[in-house]
Amino acid sequence: MAIKFFLLVNIRGKTRLSQYYESVPFDERPTMESEIIRKCLSRTENQCSFLEFKDYKVVYRKYASLFFIVAVDASENELAILELIHNYVEILDCCFEDVIMFNLDKAHFVLDEMISNGDVIECSKQQILEFVNLLYKQES
Amino acid sequence: MSIKLRDLIKTVRSCKTAAEERAQIAKESAQIRTAMKEEDVESRQRNVAKLLYIHMLGYATQFGQMECLKLIVSPSYADKRIGYLGLMLLLDEKQEVLLLATNCIRGDFVNPNQFIVGVALCAFGNICSSMMARDCSLDIEQLFPHSNPYIRKKAALCAIRVLRKVPDLIENYIPKIKALLSERNHGVILTALTLIIEICEMDSQQIVHFKKMVPQLVRILKSLTSSGYLPEHDIGGVTDPFLQVKILRLLRILGHNDPESSDLMNDILAQVATNTDSTKNVGNAILYECVQTIMSIESENGLKVMAINILGRFLLNRDNNIRYVALNTLSRVVNTDIQAVQRHRNTIVECLKDPDVSIRCRALDLIYSLVTESNIRVLVRELLNFLLIADAQFKSELVAKLCIVTEKYAPNKRWQIDTILRVMSIAGNFIPDEVPSNLIQLISSTPELSSYAVQKLYLALKQDITQQPLTQVGLWCIGEYGDLLVADKSQLPKDEEGLAINVTEQNVIDLVDSIFKHATTTQSTRQYSLTSLAKLSSRFSQNSLLRVKSMIDFYKQNINLELQQRACEYSTLFDFDKKASILDRMPPIEKQEVESPLQTKQIPTQTPPTPHQQQPPSQQQNQQSGGFGSLLDGLDSPTTSSQNASNGQKPQNAMSLLEDIFGPSPVAQTSPQQNMNQMNNNFMNMNMNANTNTTNTNNNNNNNSGTALLDLMSGIMPTPSPQQSQPQSQPQTLSPNSGGGLLQPVPQPLSFPAFQKHGLEISYECTKPQPNNLSLTNINMIITNTGPSPITNFSLQAAVPKYLKIQLLAPSSTTIPPNGSGEVTQFSKVLNSQQGQKPILLRVKLDFQINGQAYSEVTDTPLPSLF
Secondary structure: OOEEEEEEEEOOEEEEEEEEEEOOOOOHHHHHHHHHHHHHHOOOOOOOOOOEOEEEEEEEEEEEOOOEEEEOOOOOHHHHHHHHHHHHHHHHHHHHOOOHHHHHHHHHHHHHHHEEEOOOOOOOOOHHHHHHHHHHHHOO | OOOHHHHHHHHHOOOOOHHHHHHHHHHHHHHHHHHHHHOOOHHHHHHHHHHHHHHOOOOOOHHHHHHHHHOOOOOHHHHHHHHHHHHHHOOOOOOOOOHHHHHHHHHHOOOOOOOHHHHHHHHHHHHOOOOOOHHHHHHHHHHHOOOOOHHHHHHHHHHHHHHHHHHHHHHHHHHHHHHOOOOHHHHHHHHHHHHHHHHHOOOOHHHHHHHHHHHHHHHHHHHHHHHOOOOEEEEEEEEOOOOOOOOOHHHHHHHHOOOOHHHHHHHHHHHHHHHOOOOOOOHHHHHHHHHHHHHHOOOOHHHHHHHHHHHHHHHOOOOHEEEHHHHHHHHHHHHOOHHHHHOHHHHHHOOOOOHHHHHHHHHHHHHHHHHHOOOOHHHHHHHHHHHHHHHHHHHHHHHHHHHHHHHHHHHHHHHHHHHHHHHHHHHHHHHHOOHHHHHHHHHHOHHHHHHHHHHHHHHHHHHOOOOOOHHHHHHHHHHHHHHHOOOOOOOOOOOOOOOOOOOOOOHHHHHHHHHHHHHOOOOHHHHHHHHHHHHHHOOOHHHHHHHHHHHHHHHOOOOOOOHHHHHHHHHHHHOOOOHHOOOOOOOOOOOOOOOOOOOOOOOOOOOOOHHHHOOOOHHHHHHHHHHHHHHHHHHOOOOHHHHHHHHHHHHHHHHHHHHHOOEEEEEOOOOHHHHHHHHHHHHHHHHHHHHHHHHHHHHEEEEOOHHHHHHHHHOOOOOOOHHHHOOOHHHHHHHOOOOOOOOOOOOOOEHHHHHHHOOEEEEEEEEOOOOOOOOEEOOOOOOOOOOOOOOHHHHEEEOOOOEEEEEEEEOOOEEEOOOOOOOEOOOOOEEEEOOOEEEEEEEEEEEEEEOEEEEEEEEEEOOOOOO
């Protein structure tokens, strides 16, 4: 399995979105998340965006005050994961102007359209947006 | 009606302290629980949405799991969507509640609304358990030819989940995949490729099914690279990079070790490698994947050179991410083409100076694998320079690697000594424990360099005595080679480094004195100092002797027991006439082939032990004693013969564990060895006799065999053996392993000598008191005295490894009459928690007096593995 989990954490260390594709016990998650974000925060801009954490390789990218953190297995293409994060951010950007927290379920929905079970399903921005818009219509 | 989610989020965000937040969440959770109890359908969706938020903050939300199930059975899409989201987030595959959702999910798979099928598939793909996977596999298969590509791509990913959970379903999916690949929709192709890769990685025998797809894959890749701008799939100016990366990865799997398939790929790989735009991250992601593929398939040499050069270009890139992957990939391919990688050595060494620790670690790993005999001097010089500036967390790893390569590739011993000394003086406190002792061993086994080494160490200590390992090695050498250090070197030819320093005895003692007094010196270094001084006393002139004595005397009152004891012992030694020979130079220390943690890379090649079953029963007894012998070998040296290596290893560990209990006793190294070897011989003899006996009894088929065995063990078997009551099954009971039955045989009572010294003789009588509980062993220790004088104040203590429990009763007497005129017994029971896997090991400590003189002995005795 490629992607183990996907996290959004703000620079104050608060988790804003978390999706696990590998079974991690609920009670271990907060500690692990805060450990990872602490590592990310301790790194400077000119350090590379990868770090090794336990058995995972963590790829992260910072946008404004949010860290997008993806844990993958060692064989994964890190550069492609960076691109995937960027793709997700661009789609979120098109979907809502509001703070992500108020749209938690939609942020999840977009993510689920992109990644399922740790693998990429779709990366065409156009297709995902089309679909999300259809969905909004259906709900309202 | 409860507050809106939006308001909850606002309230929580406005909380000033963590305690306030907790209180707020607790209050809200209570309200949600109440609403749940009242079956409040209206607010159900909102409550689950709130729970998702609370869950994200890291609070417990398990109580909401049932609510998610209630939402997914609702016909409304909005309810289902939140319900499935809750299912994915609040549950995981381990929850049994999940099974209740199975039927509903299966129903939703065939819902006419594609969105509902979509969310159901998504939830299934993320959390299904192996039980669900088996139940729903057929439903997923049926979705493969669905008319809607949106459903098809999700179904393909769900198939991956199913196969991960239930790998034996692979065969069902293989015929269905091919159709997915001829799609136009990129999402479907992408997921189909993921599925194929997953199958290939799961079961390499399936790879052959996909080999014929190579031309098709090449075609898709070609159309992606040559297509112009496609707005639908454009990412950073490249057409669907994710799909390209996936295809490259699958080609890597299909072309591995397959020259025919690899031939078909050469062209397209060359095309991707040359045409991809490397100015942006997205292009580099493809190049990175392409390089990996080129390096692992049977590609043309020209292509391989091109790939390494791409990595070389990556190394010069200013983006740290690119350099990181370059170093990572180079480490992976270094074995394929070391020459090509060597060309980029300087760039790689430069990466050691990078401010980013991840880059430095990768670079170090790579350099470590690049070291050879021919370049070790250059690379080690670079590494040493780097060691000077490396930060603490990095030093220990670097030092460990330096020590390994130095030991492995050193051009000569002098260089090796120099390098290790340099490492120790730069970062002495970071070196692994075995390095100082290895260095001492090296110096001691190279007599021609001892003068050189001791001078070097002396100079190093003059500069810095705060690095404990360096100081300890220095002290050892000064003690050992003090005479060489102060010798008049004017006659000797000066070597190129001008190492012919003139040192007086006074200087040397001053140095040791300063080490004693330095604040950072540890107690164990002080112990080294004392020993060093003691040795110097026999190497230096009479003038220095007084000073040495007074320094040692000073420690006779030291508060540290170990120091005090050493000081007392050494000062007594001075009055002893054989002092000189005791303090003589040690013979060269032989290199111990102990598998050090540093050398874990060398995996010992073990030939599998010969199969027991093929041996005739009569040899099995020998097998038994062979096992016992190897057990003893294991004590002797860890390099047992490969056949018995696996047997020998365990007891050794167990013994070293025992070593910890009583401390390493000198006895444990010498006399028990002989003792036990002897004992082993006895035991072997006994077995051999038993074998002949077995054959005899088989031939004669008489009832005496039990008695014959009793004769053999004359008088040492007080209890009659069980086979006497059932003479019919003798052959089986006699050789416990020959029966081949499932039941473990009850070992026969056994007696053997365990200790013999100063006239004191101890033998063990071992019995299994309960045939149905083999883990319990009774050991009756019979103590006799063959000496002329009585043994008094006898006490016997026993220690066992952790997996054993021992109960030791008091001896029948503390006095043992002389000339074997009477015996004392002491009874013990041992419970083995790992019966059949680990043998019983006893370490026995004996204290006794003969004619008023006290003796103390320690002996190790393993019981035969049978017990």
